[in-house]
Amino acid sequence: SRGYSITLLPGDGIGPEVVSVAKDALALAGSYEGIEFRFREMMVGGAALDKVGLPLPEETLEVAKQSDAVLLGAIGGYKWDANEKHLKPETGLLQLRAGLGVFANLRPATVLPQLIDSSTLKREVAEGVDIMVVRELTGGIYFGKPRGFGHNEKGEDIGFNTEVYSASEIDRIARVAFEVARKRQGKLCSVDKANVLEASMLWRRRVTALATEFPDVTLSHMYVDNAAMQLVRDPKQFDTIVTNNIFGDILSDEASMLTGSIGMLPSASVSESVWDLDSFEPIHGSAPDIAGQDKANPLATVLSVAMLLRYGLGEENAAKRIENAVIETLDRGFRTGDIFSTGMTLVGCRRMGEEVLKCM
Amino acid sequence: SRGYSITLLPGDGIGPEVVSVAKDALALAGSYEGIEFRFREMMVGGAALDKVGLPLPEETLEVAKQSDAVLLGAIGGYKWDANEKHLKPETGLLQLRAGLGVFANLRPATVLPQLIDSSTLKREVAEGVDIMVVRELTGGIYFGKPRGFGHNEKGEDIGFNTEVYSASEIDRIARVAFEVARKRQGKLCSVDKANVLEASMLWRRRVTALATEFPDVTLSHMYVDNAAMQLVRDPKQFDTIVTNNIFGDILSDEASMLTGSIGMLPSASVSESVWDLDSFEPIHGSAPDIAGQDKANPLATVLSVAMLLRYGLGEENAAKRIENAVIETLDRGFRTGDIFSTGMTLVGCRRMGEEVLKCM
Numbered sequence: 091s092r093g094y095s096i097t098l099l100p101g102d103g104i105g106p107e108v109v110s111v112a113k114d115a116l117a118l119a120g121s122y123e124g125i126e127f128r129f130r131e132m133m134v135g136g137a138a139l140d141k142v143g144l145p146l147p148e149e150t151l152e153v154a155k156q157s158d159a160v161l162l163g164a165i166g167g168y169k170w171d172a173n174e175k176h177l178k179p180e181t182g183l184l185q186l187r188a189g190l191g192v193f194a195n196l197r198p199a200t201v202l203p204q205l206i207d208s209s210t211l212k213r214e215v216a217e218g219v220d221i222m223v224v225r226e227l228t229g230g231i232y233f234g235k236p237r238g239f240g241h242n243e244k245g246e247d248i249g250f251n252t253e254v255y256s257a258s259e260i261d262r263i264a265r266v267a268f269e270v271a272r273k274r275q276g277k278l279c280s281v282d283k284a285n286v287l288e289a290s291m292l293w294r295r296r297v298t299a300l301a302t303e304f305p306d307v308t309l310s311h312m313y314v315d316n317a318a319m320q321l322v323r324d325p326k327q328f329d330t331i332v333t334n335n336i337f338g339d340i341l342s343d344e345a346s347m348l349t350g351s352i353g354m355l356p357s358a359s360v361s362e363s364v365w366d367l368d369s370f371e372p373i374h375g376s377a378p379d380i381a382g383q384d385k386a387n388p389l390a391t392v393l394s395v396a397m398l399l400r401y402g403l404g405e406e407n408a409a410k411r412i413e414n415a416v417i418e419t420l421d422r423g424f425r426t427g428d429i430f431s432t433g434m435t436l437v438g439c440r441r442m443g444e445e446v447l448k449c450m
Numbered sequence: 451s452r453g454y455s456i457t458l459l460p461g462d463g464i465g466p467e468v469v470s471v472a473k474d475a476l477a478l479a480g481s482y483e484g485i486e487f488r489f490r491e492m493m494v495g496g497a498a499l500d501k502v503g504l505p506l507p508e509e510t511l512e513v514a515k516q517s518d519a520v521l522l523g524a525i526g527g528y529k530w531d532a533n534e535k536h537l538k539p540e541t542g543l544l545q546l547r548a549g550l551g552v553f554a555n556l557r558p559a560t561v562l563p564q565l566i567d568s569s570t571l572k573r574e575v576a577e578g579v580d581i582m583v584v585r586e587l588t589g590g591i592y593f594g595k596p597r598g599f600g601h602n603e604k605g606e607d608i609g610f611n612t613e614v615y616s617a618s619e620i621d622r623i624a625r626v627a628f629e630v631a632r633k634r635q636g637k638l639c640s641v642d643k644a645n646v647l648e649a650s651m652l653w654r655r656r657v658t659a660l661a662t663e664f665p666d667v668t669l670s671h672m673y674v675d676n677a678a679m680q681l682v683r684d685p686k687q688f689d690t691i692v693t694n695n696i697f698g699d700i701l702s703d704e705a706s707m708l709t710g711s712i713g714m715l716p717s718a719s720v721s722e723s724v725w726d727l728d729s730f731e732p733i734h735g736s737a738p739d740i741a742g743q744d745k746a747n748p749l750a751t752v753l754s755v756a757m758l759l760r761y762g763l764g765e766e767n768a769a770k771r772i773e774n775a776v777i778e779t780l781d782r783g784f785r786t787g788d789i790f791s792t793g794m795t796l797v798g799c800r801r802m803g804e805e806v807l808k809c810m
């Protein structure tokens with residue numbers, strides 16, 4: 091029987107609840123398919139800050155690197171919001187991304203027919219939306235130097251950051267995006283602000299040059315402000331979107347909310363090629379206001395585990411088993427609060443997990 | 451009788467068509483109220499590039515500075531998209547903003563009952579949305595230095611920009627936003643990325659400190675990715691939003707598209723206080739694909755002229771006259787293509803203008 095080691099990083103807020111459900115789903119799917127998992131749970135984010143005073147303990151990164159895949163819950167919370175930068179939970183997440191070298195973040199925004207009424211968009215606008223946002227994850231303004239605080243010539247306080255991309259950073263994320271688009275509808279939209287920013291001008295130039303290697307993919311370009319509008323106006327026009335770290339942060343969240351069920355959306359963070367994925371997490375945040383109340387929707391994390399099986403481990407059968415179980419659970423009418431509508435059965439996080447297990 | 455000098459900057463694409471209609475509306479409203487306007491039309495953007503090889507000729511800035519208010523159409527087009535940075539139409543717009551010192555951009559996103567069906571949002575989500583985005587306009591990554599192209603230590607091409615804010619830049623935009631919020635529902639949401647960016651950490655600190663001067667305004671903070679989601683999830687939660695230049699570019703466009711009638715939305719760009727406004731323009735772009743075809747919706751520019759009268763010149767009666775005429779024209783069923791729905795009368799840009807004049 092095959093065996094894999096999985097690093098679990100529950101993190102903060104609802105992270106531990108949803109990761110616990112997803113772990114059980116992974117273990118059960120594995121047992122049906124003759125796969126054995128060794129789990130190691132490590133600390134990251136606020137949880138690590140509280141215990142050892144660092145948002146990413148060295149041991150966590152070491153264990154993660156040596157495992158076959160990483161499953162992350164969520165990170166951050168009001169409690170640590172006023173912390174200095176090096177003691178913010180978010181800094182641990184950024185260190186983890188950099189440490190694992192996961193430079194490409196794949197964020198699907200798919201409207202499920204069962205949940206279309208949760209979308210704030212009109213049915214005819216939301217129906218059939220299926221977007222993949224490929225976000226650059228280890229560069230740009232998140233990591234650019236110089237950064238910090240200082241004083242200007244008038245002696246005033248200033249805060250500054252650097253948006254910077256190199257040719258190779260752009261090329262590798264664009265390559266992933268072209269490959270992803272090729273496996274989808276063959277349409278790639280690159281989003282930038284090349285009418286203003288030099289970093290975006292280089293971005294557009296490199297992406298355009300790479301397109302000749304992917305003649306089967308139709309490339310278009312869009313300014314970020316227009317993209318933010320077009321997502322609202324007609325989201326179906328998009329297939330695959332590729333963009334930088336900060337624009338991807340904003341647009342992927344906007345896109346996921348269009349589906350009305352952000353509690354359902356998984357994500358994958360890729361290192362070298364589409365087939366060498368390393369880290370998986372739900373798109374939603376740590377939701378501190380409902381943490382520990384058994385109210386969270388665990389399905390985004392369960393579906394992240396399906397992505398982990400498919401892309402991280404190549405275990406297609408087990409991935410399908412989990413995805414089918416989720417669909418069946420929805421079809422049987424079970425809903426957490428975030429996706430509840432009249433006539434459905436309202437359940438908590440644990441119960442939702444149990445129902446998914448029953449369907450496997 | 452009172453007299454004012456107005457600089458008209460039609461610019462590119464549909465700019466000339468919509469500015470021509472708005473100019474007539476301004477002149478007629480003035481004649482009813484005993485106000486005389488002296489108009490001077492100057493070049494900016496691609497139009498200026500084509501004629502004199504510069505996106506903002508010196509004379510344009512000089513004339514604008516000496517006038518009582520500026521009315522801008524739109525800027526940019528495919529034709530100049532490949533130009534180098536200093537020869538881009540957009541560079542002219544940025545030079546104009548910097549030259550006039552208009553550091554605060556007020557962008558309303560209001561859903562008109564007559565046009566609610568144009569929104570892609572469900573009626574109950576869109577109904578009553580009334581947001582004012584106050585965007586910082588002359589700082590941040592749009593203007594920060596160093597910027598440009600270069601090479602990294604591996605000899606690779608890089609492109610870079612600097613996001614930078616000083617304490618006084620933050621304070622003055624925050625002050626405008628608090629004043630605006632005070633005149634609205636008294637709720638101000640400051641949007642930043644203070645969990646990652648130092649420039650945002652300073653932003654949050656300064657805005658928070660200023661709040662003590664405005665005890666009648668309720669201040670909240672939101673991360674930009676969450677704001678992009680919340681605008682889709684429940685736009686009615688927002689009253690006034692204040693944010694930096696690039697986040698404001700993205701979020702104001704997203705917010706305006708939520709209304710479904712971006713062709714209706716004016717904007718004002720403010721210099722020293724809310725009552726010392728300088729430049730007015732529609733939110734929409736130059737729409738090169740429909741330029742010169744008499745298809746554009748002139749109402750955003752007509753409503754920009756109403757803002758010009760109210761905030762730029764203190765001519766409330768003339769402003770009201772124009773706004774009422776626009777509402778009446780909609781009530782009489784006239785619609786340009788962008789806001790057309792069955793049962794209404796489809797008209798072009800010029801005809802829409804004539805109908806508004808008739809209602810004055």
Ligand SMILES: CC(C)[C@H](C(=O)O)[C@@H](O)C(=O)O
Pocket residue numbers: 165166180183339645646675
């Ligand atoms: C928590 C935060 C640092 C993070 C980001 O901005 O990348 C989050 O918003 C995300 O999108 O994963």
Ligand SMILES: CC(C)[C@H](C(=O)O)[C@@H](O)C(=O)O
Pocket residue numbers: 285286315525526540543699
């Ligand atoms: C044309 C462009 C430079 C401009 C901007 O980014 O500010 C436009 O998008 C706007 O919002 O007015």
